[in-house]
Amino acid sequence: MRVVVVGTGHVGLVTAVTLAAIGHDVVGVDNDEERIGGLRQGISPFFEPGLQGLMEQMTDAGRLRFDVEVTGAVQGAQVIFFCVGTPARASGEASLVALERAVRSVAPSLSGPAVVVEKSTVPAGTAERLWRILRLERPDLVDEIEVVSNPEFLREGQAVEDALHPGRILVGARSPRGFETMRQLFEPLIDSGTRFIETDMATAELAKHACNAFLALKISFANALARVCERAGADVTAAVDVMGSDPRIGRAFLDAGLGYGGFCFPKDLQAFEHLAARLGYDFPLLREVARINDEAVEATFEKVKDALWNLEDKRVALLGLSFKPDTDDVRFSPALALAGRLLNEGATVVGYDPWAGAAAKSELPGLEVASSADDAMADAHCMVVCTEWDEFRSLDLRRAKALLAHPIVVDGRNIFDPTTMKEEGFVYYGTGRASHRSAH
Ligand code: UDX
Numbered sequence: 001m002r003v004v005v006v007g008t009g010h011v012g013l014v015t016a017v018t019l020a021a022i023g024h025d026v027v028g029v030d031n032d033e034e035r036i037g038g039l040r041q042g043i044s045p046f047f048e049p050g051l052q053g054l055m056e057q058m059t060d061a062g063r064l065r066f067d068v069e070v071t072g073a074v075q076g077a078q079v080i081f082f083c084v085g086t087p088a089r090a091s092g093e094a095s096l097v098a099l100e101r102a103v104r105s106v107a108p109s110l111s112g113p114a115v116v117v118e119k120s121t122v123p124a125g126t127a128e129r130l131w132r133i134l135r136l137e138r139p140d141l142v143d144e145i146e147v148v149s150n151p152e153f154l155r156e157g158q159a160v161e162d163a164l165h166p167g168r169i170l171v172g173a174r175s176p177r178g179f180e181t182m183r184q185l186f187e188p189l190i191d192s193g194t195r196f197i198e199t200d201m202a203t204a205e206l207a208k209h210a211c212n213a214f215l216a217l218k219i220s221f222a223n224a225l226a227r228v229c230e231r232a233g234a235d236v237t238a239a240v241d242v243m244g245s246d247p248r249i250g251r252a253f254l255d256a257g258l259g260y261g262g263f264c265f266p267k268d269l270q271a272f273e274h275l276a277a278r279l280g281y282d283f284p285l286l287r288e289v290a291r292i293n294d295e296a297v298e299a300t301f302e303k304v305k306d307a308l309w310n311l312e313d314k315r316v317a318l319l320g321l322s323f324k325p326d327t328d329d330v331r332f333s334p335a336l337a338l339a340g341r342l343l344n345e346g347a348t349v350v351g352y353d354p355w356a357g358a359a360a361k362s363e364l365p366g367l368e369v370a371s372s373a374d375d376a377m378a379d380a381h382c383m384v385v386c387t388e389w390d391e392f393r394s395l396d397l398r399r400a401k402a403l404l405a406h407p408i409v410v411d412g413r414n415i416f417d418p419t420t421m422k423e424e425g426f427v428y429y430g431t432g433r434a435s436h437r438s439a440h
Contacts, residue, residue, distance in 0.1 A: 001025070001185055004077040006070065006102050008035060010046060010159065010263070010329075011119055011152050012083030017051060018163035020058035022188040027073040028066045039066040047328040047355050050160040074109040079185055081150075082130075083119045092270035093278075094123055103130050107137035115146040115181045121208055121268055122149075123275040127172065127201035146178040149201045151208035156262060157326030168195040172204025209272040213286055216265045218253040220292035226256035226432025227299060236432025237414055256432045258334035258386055258412040259296035261323030266290070266332045296431075297337045300384065303410045303429040304342065307382050311347040315405070317380035318349060319373055319395075320387025320413070322356035330359045335386030338412070339367050352376035354389055374403055382408035388415050397424045 001024050005016040008030040016028040030036050035045050042059060044052045058064035067073050074080060084098040099120060106116075116134065118127050131147040138145065149172035154162045169189065171182045179198050183190060190196050199207065222240055229236040236256045244251025260266070269286050276283040308314045323333040330336055333356075339349045343366045350368040351360055357369040370376035373392065377383050377400055385392055393415050401407045401424060409421060410429040418435075421428035429435040 001078045002076055003027070003079045003081065003185070004029060004070070004073045004106075005081040005083060006030075006106065007081075007083035007085070007120075008032075008039060008045070008066065009083065009085060010048070010156060011154060012081070013039070013044065013055075014048065014051060014154055014159040014163050015081055015083055015119060015152070016064060017055045017058055018160060019185070020061075020064040021054055021164065022186075024063065024185070026058075026064050027077075028064065029068070029070045029073050030066070031068060033068050036066050036068045048159050049157065049326055054160060070106055071109040074106055074114075075111055077114055079115045079117060079181065080106060081117045081119050083152075086120045086122055086267075086271070088267040088270050091274065093274040094121075094267070094271035096122060096126060096129075099126070099130070100133065103133055104137065107134055110134075110138055110141055110145060112141070113144045115148055115178060117182075118147065118149045118205075119152055121151060121212070121264065121271075122205055123209070123271055123278075124202040124206040125275075126205060131174070146173065146175060146181065147201070148173040148178040148182060149204040150182060151204055153208075153211065156329055157324060164189075165192075166194055168197055170197045170199070170204050170207065172199045172201040174201060209268055209275065212265055212268040213272050213289070215253050216260055216269055216293070217285070217289050219255070219260050219265075220289040220296075222254040222256040223259055223296040223432075224292050227295070229432040230299075230435075233434065234432075235434065239432075255414070257296065257388075257414060258300055258338065258431075259293040261332040261334045261337075262329065263331040266293075293334075294337075297334050297341065300338055300410060300412050300431070301341045303435070304347075304382060304384060305345075307406075307408045307410065307427060307429065308347075311342060311345040314381040315348045315350065315379060316342050317370075317376040317383045317404075318351040318386045319353075319376065319383060319392050320385060320389055321351045321353035321360035321367075321369075322387050325387055325389045328353075328355035328359055330356050330363050333360070333363075333387075334412075336360060336364050336367075338384065338386060339364055343367070350376050350380065351386075353387065354391060374399065377403040379403075379405045381406050382410060384410040385412050385415055388413040397421070397426070401425060 003024045003026045008028045016026045020026040086094045089095045127149045226236040240254035273286040321335045352370040361369045408427040
């Protein structure tokens with residue numbers, strides 16, 4: 001099928017490349033000329049495992065191209081995805097102005113039957129709004145144009161895999177034709193067993209918010225449990241293993257640590273709460289999920305303070321700056337929240353990340369960025385694990401101990417074994433686990 005994807009960010013570019021990979025002819029459109037220029041040279045604007053290679057394959061195969069001009073791209077398109085950003089306003093409410101502008105820019109170019117797909121995570125009721133705009137802008141096509149909600153469930157660092165092998169495909173539509181077109185579009189995935197869930201538009205939009213809110217709730221539950229474990233001398237990693245062994249609970253997203261970040265959970269929680277409030281329902285549970293998440297960073301800060309006392313003359317090494325492994329994305333990264341907290345207290349902070357060093361530096365100019373874990377740890381008074389990149393799990397502990405001015409490790413992602421750390425002579429602070437504070 002002929003597909004247009006408007007917006008080439010983390011969701012749009014992955015959607016464009018993977019729809020081409022399952023056999024469609026795709027045009028990726030963005031009003032950012034520089035980004036389109038880069039994409040035309042085959043350069044992805046962000047790191048996502050497997051994306052660069054697949055993008056090159058698809059453009060070479062002639063099934064994927066990029067354009068700033070939406071008019072020509074939309075001519076004859078059967079499906080038009082909108083994957084533009086829905087950032088949080090200062091109030092926390094999702095800003096939908098980019099989405100409205102994008103749909104209005106496309107409306108004049110629509111020329112026949114087409115399905116307009118709302119992919120961005122939006123408050124329930126947004127698809128209905130888009131349908132109203134299109135009816136007003138193009139009354140001549142009111143029987144030809146469908147609007148559907150098709151929320152994405154992509155995880156950064158695994159987005160290509162999640163797009164090609166989704167856990168499920170969710171479509172909210174207002175008529176059978178909307179569902180039929182989307183079933184046709186995703187036929188290869190459905191044929192390989194992916195569940196295709198049909199709902200009305202508002203339910204699809206709301207379910208997406210509910211998914212992210214519940215995943216964030218699981219993480220905050222684990223972090224609140226970690227606070228209790230630290231006071232009880234219990235081990236949160238063992239406790240969540242017990243919890244996760246109950247299939248009704250499930251083990252995923254129960255890892256206590258520095259908490260969640262990224263451009264989804266923090267903003268989607270706020271947007272969901274604002275949507276509920278706008279509909280007249282107060283949803284304090286969502287506020288508590290966010291509060292516990294902020295508390296997770298503070299609890300880690302307190303461990304550094306406990307280990308180092310006055311921070312003014314101290315050098316703290318952070319391993320990991322991205323909000324999670326396998327991404328260069330530092331948006332809402334707990335690592336940067338901690339770095340900022342330490343800098344404000346007068347510490348010198350040096351961070352290392354396999355991919356996100358440059359992004360971190362531009363986000364937090366006061367942060368020193370090292371080109372390796374060793375360089376970051378050299379002469380540091382303590383090391384904090386902020387992101388669980390695989391390379392940190394296999395860190396040479398003897399070498400780390402020789403490099404650090406003091407053998408102090410604060411494990412913000414519980415990647416080390418407390419017993420091993422004690423045997424290697426470290427002062428070790430786990431998260432929600434035993435901390436070994438030998439005399440230091
Ligand atoms: C999330 C959702 O998983 C995805 O379905 C949705 O489409 C977009 O938002 P993403 O934000 O890319 O994906 O990353 P995810 O893997 O969900 O992790 C989010 C944050 O939670 C990261 O900061 C991660 O470090 C943290 N996390 C995750 C925990 O702190 N503990 C956990 O157990 C799991």
